[in-house]
Amino acid sequence: MTSNVPRIQPSILAADFANIQDEVARIRSADGVHVDVMDNHFVPNLTFGPQMVEAVQRVSTVPLDVHLMITDADRWAPGYAELGVFSVTFHAEATNDPVALARRIRAIGSRASLALKPGTAVEPYLDLLPEFDQVLVMTVEPGFGGQSFMAEMMPKLRTLRVAAERHGIELWLQVDGGIALDTIAVAAEAGADTFVAGSSVYGAADVDAAIAGLRAAAAHRH
Ligand SMILES: O=C(CO)[C@@H](O)[C@H](O)COP(=O)(O)O
Numbered sequence: 547m548t549s550n551v552p553r554i555q556p557s558i559l560a561a562d563f564a565n566i567q568d569e570v571a572r573i574r575s576a577d578g579v580h581v582d583v584m585d586n587h588f589v590p591n592l593t594f595g596p597q598m599v600e601a602v603q604r605v606s607t608v609p610l611d612v613h614l615m616i617t618d619a620d621r622w623a624p625g626y627a628e629l630g631v632f633s634v635t636f637h638a639e640a641t642n643d644p645v646a647l648a649r650r651i652r653a654i655g656s657r658a659s660l661a662l663k664p665g666t667a668v669e670p671y672l673d674l675l676p677e678f679d680q681v682l683v684m685t686v687e688p689g690f691g692g693q694s695f696m697a698e699m700m701p702k703l704r705t706l707r708v709a710a711e712r713h714g715i716e717l718w719l720q721v722d723g724g725i726a727l728d729t730i731a732v733a734a735e736a737g738a739d740t741f742v743a744g745s746s747v748y749g750a751a752d753v754d755a756a757i758a759g760l761r762a763a764a765a766h767r768h
């Protein structure tokens with residue numbers, strides 16, 4: 547995945563599941579593909595498991611950014627790293643030991659990413675940031691695409707950006723939920739550099755134009 551910012555990662559949650567190979571090919575101009583794994587327990591929705599992630603990995607020309615919305619991440623997340631995906635995101639609310647899990651994911655060879663639900667404070671994690679490659683600040687309640695962007699999450703991004711600079715680390719700051727042309731600049735200005743976009747990309751008539759438009763709107767603020 548390019549380390550050039552801003553990075554745009556369309557979410558295949560908004561794609562046509564009956565046509566997934568073409569849907570993944572359609573976003574080849576993006577910086578990655580975001581794959582939302584949901585288990586009907588951590589969130590009230592059910593999507594894919596490792597078999598589907600492996601299939602997407604086989605046909606994708608862009609790196610896979612796997613977002614695990616599952617309980618018991620300590621048990622299941624390493625298996626996704628073993629598929630060879632670029633990045634594995636697990637939720638802070640779903641692990642007993644985020645540092646140990648991040649170390650396992652990194653040792654297997656994927657980037658380790660920590661996600662925070664809207665109600666989860668960022669402060670307890672600030673001293674641990676060097677253990678992670680990315681932090682995902684959710685800007686909707688996880689579970690569904692097509693929800694409204696929560697601008698009140700922006701202080702978390704600012705806090706994370708300052709803390710990453712204090713640590714002197716290259717931490718990717720990802721936002722997920724309601725990212726569109728009218729919200730991406732706000733998130734970029736608050737410090738995000740990596741943007742998940744489901745409906746605003748897959749719902750567009752011209753997917754390449756949507757990706758380019760998002761990139762331009764976010765770049766404006768960097
Ligand atoms: O993780 C999630 C939802 O829980 C996301 O990745 C959604 O897929 C984003 O969809 P949009 O809000 O961009 O439509």
Ligand SMILES: [Fe+2]
Nearest residue numbers: 582613722742
């Ligand atoms: Fe997601």
